[in-house]
Amino acid sequence: MDRIYSRDMTTTSGGNVSVRDENDDIWITPARVDKGSLSRSDIVLRRPDGTFEGNHPPSSELPFHLRIYEARPDVRAVIHAHPGALVSFSICSRVPDTRLIPEIRNLCGDVAFAPYALPGSEQLGKNIGLELARDGKPSCVVLENHGVVVCGGDLNAAFQRFETLEFAAEILLAARRLGDVRYLDGGEIDLSRRAAERVLPERAQTPPTSLGKEARRQVCEFARRAYAHRLATSTAGSLSARIEGDSFVITPRRLDRLGLEPENLVIVKEGRCCAGQEPSRAATLHRTIYQKHPEINAIVNALPIHATAFSVTDTPLDTRTIPESYLFLKDVRTIPFEKIYADEEAVAAAVGPAYPVTLLQNNGALIAGRTMLDAFDRLEVLEATAAAILRCSVLGPIHPMSDEGIRELNAAFPSV
Ligand SMILES: [Zn+2]
Numbered sequence: 001m002d003r004i005y006s007r008d009m010t011t012t013s014g015g016n017v018s019v020r021d022e023n024d025d026i027w028i029t030p031a032r033v034d035k036g037s038l039s040r041s042d043i044v045l046r047r048p049d050g051t052f053e054g055n056h057p058p059s060s061e062l063p064f065h066l067r068i069y070e071a072r073p074d075v076r077a078v079i080h081a082h083p084g085a086l087v088s089f090s091i092c093s094r095v096p097d098t099r100l101i102p103e104i105r106n107l108c109g110d111v112a113f114a115p116y117a118l119p120g121s122e123q124l125g126k127n128i129g130l131e132l133a134r135d136g137k138p139s140c141v142v143l144e145n146h147g148v149v150v151c152g153g154d155l156n157a158a159f160q161r162f163e164t165l166e167f168a169a170e171i172l173l174a175a176r177r178l179g180d181v182r183y184l185d186g187g188e189i190d191l192s193r194r195a196a197e198r199v200l201p202e203r204a205q206t207p208p209t210s211l212g213k214e215a216r217r218q219v220c221e222f223a224r225r226a227y228a229h230r231l232a233t234s235t236a237g238s239l240s241a242r243i244e245g246d247s248f249v250i251t252p253r254r255l256d257r258l259g260l261e262p263e264n265l266v267i268v269k270e271g272r273c274c275a276g277q278e279p280s281r282a283a284t285l286h287r288t289i290y291q292k293h294p295e296i297n298a299i300v301n302a303l304p305i306h307a308t309a310f311s312v313t314d315t316p317l318d319t320r321t322i323p324e325s326y327l328f329l330k331d332v333r334t335i336p337f338e339k340i341y342a343d344e345e346a347v348a349a350a351v352g353p354a355y356p357v358t359l360l361q362n363n364g365a366l367i368a369g370r371t372m373l374d375a376f377d378r379l380e381v382l383e384a385t386a387a388a389i390l391r392c393s394v395l396g397p398i399h400p401m402s403d404e405g406i407r408e409l410n411a412a413f414p415s416v
Pocket of ligand 1: 014080119
């Protein structure tokens with residue numbers, strides 16, 4: 001709850017969280033306690049016999065939490081909140097289509113919609129329970145004129161899904177301002193799933209070198225920073241830094257970026273990693289890029305909301321907005337979806353010092369830098385540029401910098 005509140009995905013009065021433990025006891029957030037200052041002792045226990053233990057009454061939405069656990073024996077955690085972008089869908093009686101980005105689709109699946117009923121009522125519980133019990137067993141339900149309910153096999157899974165769904169809703173709201181949204185078809189989702197199943201061959205464990213340790217520390221720091229600045233979700237996005245030659249450090253697959261530690265990072269050496277380690281699925285692409293471009297030493301795959309919105313529409317991202325944007329981003333091109341998985345050589349050929357920033361269709365942004373700081377800097381400029389373009393649409397058409405202005409800029413700052 002603290003994490004949901006600190007990431008502005010609930011107000012202090014809205015939202016509730018519960019978990020069901022192995023004894024079928026349900027632990028739920030209390031009613032009317034400031035969400036910004038909850039502690040362990042505020043959580044209320046509800047036993048299977050209907051008795052309670054705790055310092056407060058349970059959340060007034062306990063009835064629908066109970067209904068969900070009854071309808072879905074596989075569910076062990078439920079999150080309910082009123083995050084801004086999903087509330088926008090809720091008040092228009094719409095649900096976000098998650099066939100937007102492969103990770104979003106895989107985590108959130110199809111989103112259900114439950115008709116309005118009075119908060120706290122048995123009827124609201126019935127409406128939600130009915131939706132969650134349907135074929136395909138959805139895990140996310142938008143509540144009409146209310147908010148969202150997301151569940152999972154544990155609280156981490158539910159949180160990742162909840163956070164990712166709100167991210168998807170934000171990307172969609174931004175993308176719809178640009179034009180028609182391109183959704184993934186079944187074949188494309190399969191293609192990305194097969195690619196995600198690839199595992200790297202094993203290598204023998206070697207003692208850590210000082211260069212390796214430093215690369216781990218840097219990648220860890222910037223992965224946490226990308227999450228803190230909402231340039232990626234808790235598990236999506238991958239960052240890597242070259243150690244030397246054909247070895248680099250990359251973020252692990254599906255591990256929460258909030259508590260990431262340098263030792264969680266994976267070293268990929270000559271295309272191999274140690275047994276039991278799971279590097280981000282972009283590891284083979286990053287290796288191909290490092291092999292092709294000796295001057296590139298850091299790579300970031302990220303899903304910043306506004307730049308990602310461009311990646312799901314056909315609207316080009318014109319970077320001739322302000323000198324900083326053009327200098328750091330150059331001309332931004334989009335790589336077609338099927339190439340990302342089927343032709344890593346072509347993706348590697350499309351990036352490089354002349355094209356440090358590329359959009360991957362329905363997959364966010366790919367940024368290459370001389371150093372980790374260089375790549376991260378470009379990522380921040382990319383998101384700020386995309387956000388400015390989206391925001392100014394109410395003011396009128398953009399007045400891009402002139403060709404002469406761009407020539408002059410390139411001549412004055414050749415090394416950026
Ligand atoms: Zn509510």
